Amino acid sequence: MIKKRIIPCLDVKDGRVVKGIQFKGLRDIGNPVDLAIYYNEAGADELVFLDISKTEEGHSLMLEVIEQTASRLFIPLTVGGGIQSLDDITQLLNHGADKVSLNSSALKNPQLIKQASDKFGRQCICIAIDSYYDPERKAHYCCTHGGKKMTNIKVYDWVQQVEQLGAGELLVTSMGHDGMKQGFDIEHLAKIKSLVNIPIIASGGGGNAQHFVELFNQTDVSAGLAASILHDRETTVQSIKEVIRQGGIAVR
Numbered sequence: 692m693i694k695k696r697i698i699p700c701l702d703v704k705d706g707r708v709v710k711g712i713q714f715k716g717l718r719d720i721g722n723p724v725d726l727a728i729y730y731n732e733a734g735a736d737e738l739v740f741l742d743i744s745k746t747e748e749g750h751s752l753m754l755e756v757i758e759q760t761a762s763r764l765f766i767p768l769t770v771g772g773g774i775q776s777l778d779d780i781t782q783l784l785n786h787g788a789d790k791v792s793l794n795s796s797a798l799k800n801p802q803l804i805k806q807a808s809d810k811f812g813r814q815c816i817c818i819a820i821d822s823y824y825d826p827e828r829k830a831h832y833c834c835t836h837g838g839k840k841m842t843n844i845k846v847y848d849w850v851q852q853v854e855q856l857g858a859g860e861l862l863v864t865s866m867g868h869d870g871m872k873q874g875f876d877i878e879h880l881a882k883i884k885s886l887v888n889i890p891i892i893a894s895g896g897g898g899n900a901q902h903f904v905e906l907f908n909q910t911d912v913s914a915g916l917a918a919s920i921l922h923d924r925e926t927t928v929q930s931i932k933e934v935i936r937q938g939g940i941a942v943r
Contacts (some may be wrong), residue, residue: 694943695907696736696914704743706752720922727760734928736943742772754786761787794819795835808857817860818853822846854887865895872898881910900934907940
C-alpha cells in the first residue's frame with residue numbers, strides 16, 4: 692500500500708510567503724526559507740513553492756530562496772509559477788528544485804509538457820490545474836494567471852491530455868474551496884482520479900485533520916496539500932497525520 696503524503700504549500704511573492712482566500716486578499720505569512728525548514732522538521736513529506744511574483748526581480752529572488760532552502764531540506768521540493776521554457780526548468784532544477792510545476796505555460800503550449808518530460812523525466816514534471824466550476828455551463832474549466840483567467844479547456848479533458856504528453860503528477864486546486872477550510876472537493880477529485888493513472892495532489896479546502904481523512908477515504912489521491920491551517924498554526928503536520936492513522940489510513 693502506497694502511503695499518503697501531507698504537503699505544505701508556500702505561495703511566494705517577492706521573496707515572502709503570502710496566503711489568500713479563493714486566490715484573493717493576500718496577507719504576509721513570513722520568510723519562505725524559515726517556514727520551509729520548520730515544515731521539514733515538523734514532518735512534512737514534501738514542500739511546494741509557488742512563485743506568484745509579478746516582476747523579474749521577484750522571480751530572481753525566488754531562485755535565491757530555492758537555493759537557500761534546498762540545501763537545508765531532506766524532503767522533495769516542487770517549484771512552480773512563471774515557468775515558460777525548458778531553460779526556466781533547467782534553472783530551477785539546477786538551483787535545487789526536485790520537481791517543477793507547470794500551469795499557464797502548459798495550457799498555452801501543451802508540447803512543453805512532452806519536451807520537458809522527454810528531457811528531464813516525467814518524475815520531474817507536475818502539472819498544476821486551477822479548476823473552476825462554471826455553474827452556467829455546468830462544467831469544470833482550467834484557469835490561468837493565478838486563477839484570474841478562465842479558459843475554455845475542460846479539466847476532465849485536460850488531465851487525460853497531460854498524462855499522455857508525459858506529466859508525472861497532477862496538482863489539482865479546486866478554486867471554489869481554496870482557503871475556505873470547509874473540506875476538499877471530493878466528487879471532483881474522485882472523478883479526475885478515475886480518468887488518469889498518475890498520482891494526484893489535492894489542494895483547496897483542507898480545514899482540519901478530518902478533512903484529510905475524508906479525502907483519503909473517499910478518493911484515491913496520493914497527497915493532500917495544506918496551507919492556511921498550517922501557516923496559521925491551527926494544527927501541525929504531525930497532528931494531521933495522527934488523525935489520519937487513527938482513521939486506519941497509511942501515511943508516511
